[in-house]
Amino acid sequence: MKNQADVFINRELSWIEFNKRVLLTGMEKEYKILDKVKFCSIFSNNLDEFFMVRVASLKAQVEAGITKKSIDGLSPKEQLAKINKEVKNLTTLQENYFNSELKTELKKEGVILKKYVELSDNQKNWCDNFFTSSIFPLLTPLVVDPAHPFPFISNLSLNLAALIKDGEASKNQFVRIKIPTKNINRFIQIPNEMIESEDKISHFFITVEDLIGNNINSLFNGMECINYSFFRVTRDADLELKELEADDLLLAVEQSLQKRRLGGDVVRLEVESDIPENILKLLIESISIQKEYIYFSKSLLGLDDLNQLIKINRDDLKENLSIGKTHPQLKILDSPSNKNFNSIFNILRKKNILLHHPYDLFKTSVEEFINKAADDPIVMAIKITLYRVSKDSPIIAALMRAAENGKEVMTLIELKARFDEDNNIQWAKQLEQAGIHVVYGIIGFKTHTKIALIVRKEKGRLRNYFHIGTGNYNSNTSRFYTDLGLLSTDPEIASDLVELFNYLSGFSKQKRFQKLLVSPSSMREKFIYLIKREIKNAKEGKKAEIIAKMNSLVDPEIIELLYLASAAGVKISLIVRGICCLYPQRKNLSENIKVISIIGHFLEHSRIFWFSNNDKNEAFIGSADWMRRNLDRRIEAITPIEDEELKFQIYSLLQTYLKDDYFSWIMKEDGYYEKYALNSTSNRSQIDLIKN
Numbered sequence: 001m002k003n004q005a006d007v008f009i010n011r012e013l014s015w016i017e018f019n020k021r022v023l024l025t026g027m028e029k030e031y032k033i034l035d036k037v038k039f040c041s042i043f044s045n046n047l048d049e050f051f052m053v054r055v056a057s058l059k060a061q062v063e064a065g066i067t068k069k070s071i072d073g074l075s076p077k078e079q080l081a082k083i084n085k086e087v088k089n090l091t092t093l094q095e096n097y098f099n100s101e102l103k104t105e106l107k108k109e110g111v112i113l114k115k116y117v118e119l120s121d122n123q124k125n126w127c128d129n130f131f132t133s134s135i136f137p138l139l140t141p142l143v144v145d146p147a148h149p150f151p152f153i154s155n156l157s158l159n160l161a162a163l164i165k166d167g168e169a170s171k172n173q174f175v176r177i178k179i180p181t182k183n184i185n186r187f188i189q190i191p192n193e194m195i196e197s198e199d200k201i202s203h204f205f206i207t208v209e210d211l212i213g214n215n216i217n218s219l220f221n222g223m224e225c226i227n228y229s230f231f232r233v234t235r236d237a238d239l240e241l242k243e244l245e246a247d248d249l250l251l252a253v254e255q256s257l258q259k260r261r262l263g264g265d266v267v268r269l270e271v272e273s274d275i276p277e278n279i280l281k282l283l284i285e286s287i288s289i290q291k292e293y294i295y296f297s298k299s300l301l302g303l304d305d306l307n308q309l310i311k312i313n314r315d316d317l318k319e320n321l322s323i324g325k326t327h328p329q330l331k332i333l334d335s336p337s338n339k340n341f342n343s344i345f346n347i348l349r350k351k352n353i354l355l356h357h358p359y360d361l362f363k364t365s366v367e368e369f370i371n372k373a374a375d376d377p378i379v380m381a382i383k384i385t386l387y388r389v390s391k392d393s394p395i396i397a398a399l400m401r402a403a404e405n406g407k408e409v410m411t412l413i414e415l416k417a418r419f420d421e422d423n424n425i426q427w428a429k430q431l432e433q434a435g436i437h438v439v440y441g442i443i444g445f446k447t448h449t450k451i452a453l454i455v456r457k458e459k460g461r462l463r464n465y466f467h468i469g470t471g472n473y474n475s476n477t478s479r480f481y482t483d484l485g486l487l488s489t490d491p492e493i494a495s496d497l498v499e500l501f502n503y504l505s506g507f508s509k510q511k512r513f514q515k516l517l518v519s520p521s522s523m524r525e526k527f528i529y530l531i532k533r534e535i536k537n538a539k540e541g542k543k544a545e546i547i548a549k550m551n552s553l554v555d556p557e558i559i560e561l562l563y564l565a566s567a568a569g570v571k572i573s574l575i576v577r578g579i580c581c582l583y584p585q586r587k588n589l590s591e592n593i594k595v596i597s598i599i600g601h602f603l604e605h606s607r608i609f610w611f612s613n614n615d616k617n618e619a620f621i622g623s624a625d626w627m628r629r630n631l632d633r634r635i636e637a638i639t640p641i642e643d644e645e646l647k648f649q650i651y652s653l654l655q656t657y658l659k660d661d662y663f664s665w666i667m668k669e670d671g672y673y674e675k676y677a678l679n680s681t682s683n684r685s686q687i688d689l690i691k692n
Contacts, residue, residue, distance in 0.1 A: 004069075004072050004073040005073050005074075006583075006586075006589075007559075007563070007583070007589070008071040008072040008556065008559065008581050008582075009581045009582070009583060009671045010070055010072045010079065010082070011070065011071070011554055011579055011581055012054055012058070012079055012082075013079075013083070014579045014580055014581055015050065016050075016083065016086045016087060017673065018577070018578045018579060018597065019043055019047060019050070019090070020090055021599050021665050021673060022043050022046065022599060023039065023040070023090065023093065023097075025039050025600075026038070026039025026040050026042075026043070027097055027101070031319075032316075032318050033102075033105050033106060033109050033111070033317050033318075034309065034310050034314070034318035035318050035319055035601070036102060036105070037102065037106070037306050037310055038306075038307065038310050038318075040094065040098060040102065040303060041304050041306040041307040041310070042304075043090075043094060043303075044094070044302065044303040045304040045307075047087065047091075048156060048304060051234045051268045052155070052234060052237035053237065053238050053418070055080070055083060055267050055268070056237070056238055056265070057238060058079055058080050058083075059076075059236075061076040062076045062077050062080065071554075071556050072581075080292075084292050084293070087295075088295065091297070094299075094303065095297060095299040096298075098300070098303060099298065106309075109314075109317055110203060110314075111202075111203045111309065111314075111317075112203070112204050112205065113187070114190075114205065114206055115210055116206060116210050116211060116213075116214040117214075119190075119206070122194060123190055123194050126190060126191070126194050127188070127190065127211055128215060130188065130211070131211050131212070131215045134184065135180070135208065136215075136218070136219075138183055139177055139178075139180070139212070139219060140177070140178065141176075141177050141220070142176050142177070143173050143175050144173070144174040144175070144176065144282075144286075150176075150286035150287075153176075153233045153287065155233065155235040155237060156232065156233075156234060157178055157179070157181075157232065158178075158179040158181055158209060158232050158301060159178055159231050159232065159233075160176070160177040160178075160179060160209065160228055160229075160230055161175070161176055161229055161230070161231055161279045161282075161283060162176075162177070162216060162225050162226075162227070162228035162279075163175075163225070163227055163228070163278065163279065164223050164224070164225055165223060165224045166222075166223045172226060174279070177212070177219070179208060179212060179230075180208075181208065184208050186207060186208055186302075186305040186308055187207060187208075187305070187308050187309060188206050188207070188208055188211060189204065189205055190204040190205070190206065192204070202314070203314075205309075209230055213228055213230075227276050227279070228279075229271065229272050229274070229275040229279050229280075230271075230272055231269065231270060231275070231301070232270040232271075232301045232302055233266050233268065233269055233287065234269075234270075235266055235267060236264030236267055237264060238264070238418075266287050266288070266289050266293075267293060268293050269284075269289050269293060269294045270294075270295045270297055270301050270302075271283070271294060271295070271296060271297070272296070272297060272301070273296040273297060280294075319601055321358075321480060321601055322479075323358060323359065323690050324357070324358045324359055324360065324362075325360070326360070326361055326364040326365070327353060327355060327360040327361075327364070327365055329347060329351060329353050330344065330347065330353070330364060330368070332347070333364060343372075344368055344369055344372050345372070345376070345454075348487055348488065348489050349489055352486065352490070352643045353365075353486070353487040353488070354485075354486060354641070354646040354649050354650070355469075355485040355486075355487065356482070356483075356653065356689070357471065357478045357481070357482065357483045357484075357485070358478060358479050358480060358481070358482065358602065359689050359690065362475060362478035365485070365487070366395075366452075366467060366473065366478075366485060367394050367395060367475065369465075369467055369487060370382070370398045370399070371394070373402065373407075374398040374402035374405065375401070375402075375405065376456065377405075378456050378458065379407055379454055379455065379456050380407065380408060380455045380457050381409070381410070381454075381455040382399065382407060382408075382409050382410070382453070382454055382455075383410045383411075383452070383453040383455075383497075383501045384399070384410075384411055384451070384452040384453070385411075385412040385414070385451050385504070386411060386412065386427070386472075386473055387414045387447070387449075387450070387472050387473075388472040388474050389423070389472070389474055390474045390475045390476040390477070392475075393427075393473075393474070394475055395473050395475070396427060396430070396431070399434075399436060400430075400431065400434040403436045404434070408437075409435075410437045410439065410501065411431055411436055411437070411438050411439075412438075412440070412441055412447055412504050412505075413427060413428045413431070413438055413439075414441060414446055414447045414448070415440055416446050437505075439506070441504055441635060442503075442504065442506075442635060444633075445520070445633060445634055445635050446633070446634045446635070447504060447634070447635040448623050448624070448630070448634045448635060449500070449622075449623050449636055449637040450468065450469035450470065450471060450472060450473065450485075450622075450637075451469075451497060451500070451501075452466060452467040452473070453465075453466045453494070453497045453498065453501060454466065464489065464491070464494035464497070464498065465488075465489050465494075466488060466489070466490075466493065466494055467487050468486045468493075468497075468621070468622065468639045469485035469486070469623070470484045470485070470605060470606045470607045470622060471483030471485075471605050471606070480601070480602050481602065481603045482603065482604050482606050483605050484606045484608065484621045486621065486639055486641065486646075488643075490515075490642075492514045493514075493515050493516060493639055495514060496513040496514050496515055496516040496518075497516070497637075499513065500513070500516065500637060504635065515639070515640055516638070517620065517622065517624075517637070517639075518636065518637055518638075519624060519630060519631050519632065519634060520631065520632050520633065520635075523624060523630075523631055523636060524557075524631040527558065527609070527626070527631075528561060530609075530618070531546065531558070531561045531562065532561070533613060534565055534611055534612070534613070535561075535564060535565050535570060537570075537612075537614050538565070538568040538569040539569075543612050543614050544565075544569065544570040544571070544612060544614070545570065545573075545611075545612035546565065546571070546572045546573070546611055546612075547572075547573045547574075547575075547608075547654045547658070548573075548574055548575070548626070549575035549576075549606060549609075549654065549657065550574075550576055550577075550607045550608075550625040550626055551576070551604075551605065551607070552576065552578045552580070552625045552626070553574065553576045553579065553580045553581060553626045553627075554579055554625075554626070554627040555627055555628050555631060556628075558626045558631075559582045562574075562582060562593060563589055563590055563593075565592075566589070566590045566591060567588075567592075570592060572592055572593040572594070573593075573594050573596075573658055574595045574596070575596055575597075575598060575604075575657050575658070576595055576597055577597055577598060577604045577605075578597070580595055580597070580667065582595065583669060583670075584668075584669065585667075585668065585669040586669045590669075595666070595667040596657075596658070596660070596664045596666050596667070597664070597667070597673060598657060598660060598663045598664050598665075598685060599663060599665065600663035600684075600686045601686055602686055606621065607621060607622055607624060607625060607638070608621050608654060610650065610651065610654060617651070618640065619640065619641040619647050619650045620639065620640050620641065621638065621650070622636065622637055622638025623636045623637060623638070624636035624638055653689075656683075656685050656689065657685050659683045659685075660683050660684065660685040661677075661682050661683050662676065662683060662685075662687075663686055664676055
């Protein structure tokens, strides 16, 4: 093969390119203003997680002297240099957009962000009273002197650093105040009755830190604030978990979470661009951070908090995303007269159902499936894997009810689901208290499968019903993540699921499955076989085509095979939302490969794999991307879709995405993306799917 950099795109830089698409999408004039605010917030939130996990990992490698290169031939140090350069360019773009266009557009729609100094006297009085009654008691100024060391700065907290002049002290004192954004909204709304003679004003905000800064002297009686500035730190938040040494995995994860809350090393320091030099110098010395990881901002710090503005009660300023309807095959279940437990099971005995959320309601399909099973007197057992679950989960409630009704309930909860660990620990404890058998999977592997199995005793014999999906059993995210799911009674797949659940609970060493593709045992091998078969067909002059939709494409072995397939004449269409380490459209490498990324109102989350096999088409859906972690280090399940009607639905869906020229970005041969030119006849996949 060629030079690595000519064959593979750096994973981290590809992610940054994805987050750039998120930001640019929010800057498009076609979106409503609060949707633009949402994308701006998502961009910042994504960046926070990127630093907490990916940048933290690379920094740790550099500090440990690790020089192992990425698939494109870059050392950890070289990757960090490129990351800092790209991210600083993007954050500057975001700041300029926020300061000029976004705030201006908000103002036109009656949503005004004001500075304290711009307020009228009446408005200042209201704000000062609010500060005294609702903010002042929450503040704890911490001085730094020989008796008081520099305080711990918690991850992602917003802070005020000030220099205070004390007439009795020989020198100015440094003080840090944590801004209480968890207890007080970042954006404080001034009541409408305080708004004076400005047209179309309905929402008038001041930031909590601006209000605190302008009342800072009230915190220091007899002293004077010389100057102050705001700052924010990002820390390493990846869990250090030694599973093999743990006697109790739940306890081990809890202890690791405590360490995370205390905070790892600082990986980014965000400061205001006009921060006084003496305050900056003290921060650098106290936090121990290199200058390349300092980000100077000309806008508000922590723009992820803009998500608070999305909650403004103005339907005219955002797209209505409350969509979805009951799947046509399940409409009978909506009937008020339907009180028969068996109805959904009767339907599934006659027909397989392919669900597509959020267009098909999660509530009347997957939740209905679990709820009916919980109450059905002839359901003997329910087994399910849970990775990310909503805090008020109807599915958890149904599982507890099922246990109360005397059914055997087995739930696998993945304790290591990043940033959901604490939530999952609490659910695990509640489920165990409800008498449910809770397991945590296989040591050394995350369980990322989305599978549920219902066992019913019908006419003296057991029959299995199941759901296999591409997304989590999460009622909240099901409303804005696009995911597929299969409801079926296929006996061979059901048998595979029985074996897989036994494997997850430690009662089986099953490595081979009849139909399911399971990682880490058989999935990689099967995908390699399927791609090689398309190569063989192409070389023999037969029809050869691959269409794959996923979140990320990173695995080097799969990428190299796709290049070989392209060279053999296989037509390859890849719909990759996020990271893509493959170069498309490169001469003598990937001329037959097209890559698009769809960024829209909904987060594209489904994983679909289509192989034409000389018109003997094979389709698959499931939980895995083409990444090393999914294929080798996680428990994943992908199911074939063998029902011809459902196969046709999947192919039609893929074509809808491939024809998209509105939400779609196309990757060029240099690895950068371009947006299709928008026009009135655009094919808008997500909008078209809502209408269908």
